[in-house]
Amino acid sequence: MPIHEVRASGPEYLALVTRLLQRARLAGPDVGVWEAADLQWWWRKPRESDAVDQIFWLDDEGPVAGVVLSDWARAWGCDPIVVPRRSAVPLVTVWARAVEAIDALKLGKVEVLARDDDAELVELLLGSGFAAADDEPSGITQMTVEDRPDPIALPDGFLLVDRGRESSEPHPMRRRNGEDVERRLRQCSLYDPALDLAVEADDGAVAGYALFWFDPVTNVGLVEPMRVEDAYQRRGLARSLLTAGLDRLAQRGARRLKVGFATEAARRLYVGAGFRVTSLTTTYRRLSPGNVHP
Ligand SMILES: CC(C)(COP(=O)(O)OP(=O)(O)OC[C@H]1O[C@@H](n2cnc3c(N)ncnc32)[C@H](O)[C@@H]1OP(=O)(O)O)[C@@H](O)C(=O)NCCC(=O)NCCS
Numbered sequence: 001m002p003i004h005e006v007r008a009s010g011p012e013y014l015a016l017v018t019r020l021l022q023r024a025r026l027a028g029p030d031v032g033v034w035e036a037a038d039l040q041w042w043w044r045k046p047r048e049s050d051a052v053d054q055i056f057w058l059d060d061e062g063p064v065a066g067v068v069l070s071d072w073a074r075a076w077g078c079d080p081i082v083v084p085r086r087s088a089v090p091l092v093t094v095w096a097r098a099v100e101a102i103d104a105l106k107l108g109k110v111e112v113l114a115r116d117d118d119a120e121l122v123e124l125l126l127g128s129g130f131a132a133a134d135d136e137p138s139g140i141t142q143m144t145v146e147d148r149p150d151p152i153a154l155p156d157g158f159l160l161v162d163r164g165r166e167s168s169e170p171h172p173m174r175r176r177n178g179e180d181v182e183r184r185l186r187q188c189s190l191y192d193p194a195l196d197l198a199v200e201a202d203d204g205a206v207a208g209y210a211l212f213w214f215d216p217v218t219n220v221g222l223v224e225p226m227r228v229e230d231a232y233q234r235r236g237l238a239r240s241l242l243t244a245g246l247d248r249l250a251q252r253g254a255r256r257l258k259v260g261f262a263t264e265a266a267r268r269l270y271v272g273a274g275f276r277v278t279s280l281t282t283t284y285r286r287l288s289p290g291n292v293h294p
Pocket of ligand 1: 229237261262266
């Protein structure tokens with residue numbers, strides 16, 4: 001099948017990367033790192049990378065490979081993505097274009113999250129001046145929907161709310177994610193306000209929140225993000241949010257449930273709810289002093 005290359009930014013990029021990651025997931029449950037919903041979550045706030053012309057390779061049915069550069073403020077993220085088998089574009093080609101794009105944009109600190117069992121990508125990273133960061137262990141956890149726990153009620157004094165109801169209340173995530181968060185989330189094809197959950201304390205304060213994403217193409221249900229504010233931790237709020245959200249994902253038709261972790265607390269929370277660690281991941285960083293962007 002003939003392959004051609006396109007460049008896309010803004011909403012056109014979001015549509016293409018969604019389709020690309022859905023095709024990658026349909027190729028197998030353990031392909032790559034990300035769900036389409038992960039990259040839709042990244043869309044929640046404006047970033048310098050919104051203007052970057054991201055590279056995609058397309059066959060007659062849509063995208064088969066791509067390079068995504070994301071401005072994380074602390075560094076730039078780079079994600080080479082390929083649909084295995086269907087792709088006539090090998091990872092080595094995608095990675096070479098990624099490095100070209102990083103150099104052309106003069107990006108300084110660049111990070112790539114790789115699965116520890118992705119020997120090909122790890123070798124390419126080490127050969128391009130990237131080194132493994134000494135971060136807390138991170139990884140991916142999954143379970144089938146039949147294994148999900150029953151919903152666990154919140155402790156007294158807390159209320160579960162979602163964005164599905166009519167509300168003029170500001171979005172609970174705006175403090176960390178900016179005033180635009182609701183508008184940007186509503187631009188995402190996989191965003192469902194009834195799966196956008198928060199826990200309110202008696203005085204109306206937001207104690208925590210979690211967003212659940214159902215992808216009807218892949219039937220995967222993703223949890224991203226999950227947060228309980230410091231003052232409310234270790235009272236079982238995350239466990240209640242998680243079990244309530246997983247149940248809603250099951251009602252939507254999710255077959256497989258997935259969540260990534262980057263801290264030991266999160267790993268314990270997810271494993272305690274029945275998730276199984278299916279891959280460990282490592283962040284690789286490259287520092288290029290003297291470049292223009294941070
Ligand atoms: C991870 C986080 C969501 C947990 O919220 P929480 O409401 O305190 O969690 P819960 O009280 O429901 O705890 C459920 C289980 O998670 C695990 N857990 C939670 N916090 C933990 C901690 N600090 N250290 C170790 N295990 C922890 C425990 O297994 C706990 O069960 P237990 O209390 O019976 O031992 C919260 O610490 C947080 O928001 N952290 C910052 C953001 C973050 O890391 N989010 C996850 C991103 S993937």
